[in-house]
Amino acid sequence: MFSQLNKPLIMGILNVTPDSFSDGGKYSGLNDALKQVEHMLTEGVDIIDIGGESTRPGSDSVTPEEQIHRVIPVITAIRQQLKSAISISIDTTSSIVAKAALGAGVNIINDVSAGQNDPAILALAAQTGVPIILMHSQGTPKTMQDSPYYQNVVQEVIEALEQRVDAALKAGVKKAKIAIDPGIGFGKRKQDNLDLLAHLDTLVALGFPVLLGTSRKRFMGTICAVTEPSELVTATAVTTALGVMAGVQLFRVHDVKENRQAADVAWAIRQSR
Template sequence: MNHQPSTLNHAPAPRTITIRDRPFHWGQRTYLMGVLNVTPDSFSDGGLFDRPESALAQARHLIASGADILDIGGQSTRPGATEVPLDEERDRVVPIIQALRRDRGCNLPISVDTNRSQVAKAAIEAGADLVNDVSGGTADPEMLSVVSELKVPFVLMHMRGTPQTMQQLTDYGDLIGEISALFARQIASAIAAGIPRHQIILDPGIGFAKTYDHNLTLLRELCAFRSFGLPLLVGPSRKSFIGRILERSDPKQRVWGTAATCCAAIAAGADIIRVHDIPEMHDVCRVADAIYRP
């Protein structure tokens, strides 16, 4: 089956984007997005960094280890996660972003991981630089217009349903084709809302409304999404399909399985890898880049 999306509005975006005075040259090397969950219930690190002191210490560790972007989330999106009140999510992320911006050692771009426009707006006003929306702009009808007003990059991820329902919505006739169709619709909606095309980053959503086999297919066929001419973000870190392969129930024991998925993603053209284990994946990306980006 032909998975190539139509060419309408698919002219290649500029290959360089500047975020907080840092140039990102898509295609030249792999960039690392370090995960900082300030939540009590995330699947891998819930409760570890939900206090300001521990969150700041982890942020400094990620920066020192080679992260290019910090991704701060105040609401778990693991399968079955319960939605928290908007004020609670905002109150988790905004103080951490403010504290990081007061810290001289934190001059990296900061991403806010949220599907709520009000949280996105508060986070950007506090000092964040881009919005990472697991719903791809579908959960909050105001999200795309707010991102346009904020004039920041937008990570558009594929997901069906919500974290509570997504694993019951995994029936695809054509996995790559259906993800591509959603991307095409949401890219068009984002552009119509005023988001410049070159400010959009695509994420196929490994683990979000995907089965074990779907996740492996996405890694094998990631290059199909290159036809959009936009940077690709992949977030395989410590996920359950890796645990199934390795027979390891503890997410923290999936570091080298994550490394293998990162290599596969880089070989297929990923531009950003979203991971928890920055020191190890920094080395993985350097070697993979030497092989696949000569």
């Protein structure tokens, strides 16, 4: 999938959790989750990203068993009730959860720990041949925003991602099946996030599809002087447009319609260069 990207893809967030920072509890019921998937499909989503564990700053970990309990009914319903061929990614750091999700119909692994929490997830990706997204983070969700520090955030994130890519390749994952994510907001200060966004082209130059996940994140609220994540839809769409112009190919968002429009317009402009 990642090796054949020819236009930006929109990944719609579906958190079936009680405590995610922006939409916790909204889609924990099966009917509500399915309605949201149908809504995203009408707005032009390319991938549904389903997670059963919040990774907001300060969040506690969730057992693989509980994650499976949350996500598998939704994945199964999408495949059986909606009968949609939409690509589905599982947002987890657990190989146990990822394996169960793949069995239920998922076809992408999205690991915010890039295989560090559970190295077996890299072997699973290699064995099954599914694409895997490797994200940079400093620390765990519980502690990552306590006191993050970098001397050169762009270079340090690049070096860390290169190490995780190397680990994936050594585990047998094919290069064409790997995408990378700088982990905006994951163990980053406001200026770190801005520096990474200003140098997305440097990340793209590594030769892997880049996923950008800025959706409704707090650092933009400090710039725009708003505290409600839901008020940061326009701010998110701005970063999507800038990302497209820098060569980013995947965008993980809460608000599909607005970011689909931003990506499509920016892509048309980029194509006219």
